[in-house]
Amino acid sequence: MLAIVGAGGRAVAAEGAAEEKGTVPAAEGAAPAKLIVSPPVLQNAAETSIGVGFAVSAMANGYVKISSSPDMKDARLVKCGGYRVTGMDDKFILVRLTGLDPATTYYYTIGADRIDYQHGYSMKIVGSEEDPRVYSFRTLGAAALSSFCVVNDTHCRPEAFGPAVDKIAELAPSCVVWDGDACNSHETFESLLPVFYTPEIARVDYAACQPYLFVPGNHDYRGLAARHLERAMMFREMEERPPRFWDLGRNFAVRCGDIALIGLDTGEDKLDTRPSQAGLFNFAPYRLAQRDWLAEVLERPDVKSAPFVVAFCHIPLHDDNPHAHPGDVEGNGDGKYWHDFALWQRTCRNLWGPLFAKHGVQAVICAHQHRYRYDAPTEDRPWAHFVGGGPTFGPQKKADGTVTEDPSRFPTVIEGKVEDGKLRITAHDLYHRTIAGSYLFPPRTHP
Numbered sequence: 001m002l003a004i005v006g007a008g009g010r011a012v013a014a015e016g017a018a019e020e021k022g023t024v025p026a027a028e029g030a031a032p033a034k035l036i037v038s039p040p041v042l043q044n045a046a047e048t049s050i051g052v053g054f055a056v057s058a059m060a061n062g063y064v065k066i067s068s069s070p071d072m073k074d075a076r077l078v079k080c081g082g083y084r085v086t087g088m089d090d091k092f093i094l095v096r097l098t099g100l101d102p103a104t105t106y107y108y109t110i111g112a113d114r115i116d117y118q119h120g121y122s123m124k125i126v127g128s129e130e131d132p133r134v135y136s137f138r139t140l141g142a143a144a145l146s147s148f149c150v151v152n153d154t155h156c157r158p159e160a161f162g163p164a165v166d167k168i169a170e171l172a173p174s175c176v177v178w179d180g181d182a183c184n185s186h187e188t189f190e191s192l193l194p195v196f197y198t199p200e201i202a203r204v205d206y207a208a209c210q211p212y213l214f215v216p217g218n219h220d221y222r223g224l225a226a227r228h229l230e231r232a233m234m235f236r237e238m239e240e241r242p243p244r245f246w247d248l249g250r251n252f253a254v255r256c257g258d259i260a261l262i263g264l265d266t267g268e269d270k271l272d273t274r275p276s277q278a279g280l281f282n283f284a285p286y287r288l289a290q291r292d293w294l295a296e297v298l299e300r301p302d303v304k305s306a307p308f309v310v311a312f313c314h315i316p317l318h319d320d321n322p323h324a325h326p327g328d329v330e331g332n333g334d335g336k337y338w339h340d341f342a343l344w345q346r347t348c349r350n351l352w353g354p355l356f357a358k359h360g361v362q363a364v365i366c367a368h369q370h371r372y373r374y375d376a377p378t379e380d381r382p383w384a385h386f387v388g389g390g391p392t393f394g395p396q397k398k399a400d401g402t403v404t405e406d407p408s409r410f411p412t413v414i415e416g417k418v419e420d421g422k423l424r425i426t427a428h429d430l431y432h433r434t435i436a437g438s439y440l441f442p443p444r445t446h447p
């Protein structure tokens with residue numbers, strides 16, 4: 001086995017083709033296609049659990065071997081899926097690692113068994129493949145490094161995602177929040193592969209050693225496949241929340257050093273009642289349920305004791321502009337608004353905003369508008385509000401062949417880091433390679 005990870009699990013240093021053993025059915029004379037077709041993607045970063053996903057090219061069963069030692073001594077093998085049957089799949093292998101220690105480094109490898117499946121009485125494993133690389137990650141928790149990065153609105157566009165991933169590699173945070181609109185609209189699960197597992201960027205192993213937390217955007221619900229994104233990117237561990245909130249699989253409240261990170265989901269940017277939504281969306285009660293969940297997690301001892309609390313959601317919770325659609329109005333409000341979809345989410349602001357204020361949440365980091373903005377706290381809204389940039393990278397060619405460049409549109413990586421007892425949030429402009437804004441927040445004063 002080839003091995004080696006970079007210090008702190010940051011870099012994957014050794015390259016190597018996956019090794020396949022066993023008898024593999026293949027066309028005569030043809031080598032079997034590689035079974036494991038992506039590096040692992042660390043998802044649902046938490047204190048005592050993490051998800052590992054990877055892509056396969058054929059029906060397979062997969063596993064992760066995990067060890068606390070880089071030589072993989074006493075490695076534990078964890079299969080995909082849960083109890084009863086394993087998570088056999090022909091595209092995505094999802095393995096959930098639980099029972100981990102907080103703020104601890106682990107080493108892991110991935111493997112898959114190729115399955116010849118005929119029917120319920122005829123199935124067999126016909127080959128196995130292991131990625132020869134040893135990867136690593138560090139769990140979150142109060143003792144983790146107090147640092148995070150945010151990437152958003154990547155929309156499956158490598159020209160924006162590549163530089164974001166490069167910047168994140170340079171900043172090496174404890175975790176990355178992917179703040180929605182990773183997708184566009186996806187009818188097939190196949191089309192989700194380049195979104196999460198095989199992006200056309202140099203660092204295709206962007207999340208192999210770098211834990212991510214996913215916050216859905218409106219586009220992440222569009223299309224037959226996106227409606228069930230959990231087949232590609234698993235829901236969070238149920239143990240993280242009380243039973244009545246088990247369906248809130250995308251919400252998180254997790255300590256990242258001195259910062260408590262709170263993940264919320266604003267959902268679609270159109271009302272459930274819009275005729276074009278065909279009665280097939282149910283976000284109104286979802287937003288309400290998240291209010292109840294939020295009220296509870298903000299009282300949780302690990303969150304309550306955090307000097308800093310930062311919340312994340314895709315659609316902004318504030319906009320000064322009276323023409324910005326607030327999401328709770330049908331159509332374009334008889335011409336009052338520029339668009340007929342939400343540029344910000346007044347319903348979520350009304351549900352969640354008072355709780356942010358009550359608990360001294362310092363900042364809310366959003367996305368969706370594809371234009372970076374910082375809204376300083378006000379008396380009404382004591383939390384700072386950031387809107388991350390979008391996927392536009394440099395001059396754009398329009399349909400009529402003309403080329404335009406809007407200097408206010410650029411992708412961002414928003415970085416949060418505790419330094420000298422204060423939280424600094426910095427927005428990195430990835431196109432102009434400058435700092436778009438940098439703000440310092442003192443520890444909150446607890447109510």
Ligand SMILES: [Fe+2]
Pocket residue numbers: 153155181217219368369370
């Ligand atoms: Fe977007």
Ligand SMILES: [Fe+2]
Pocket residue numbers: 181217218219314367368369
């Ligand atoms: Fe969006």
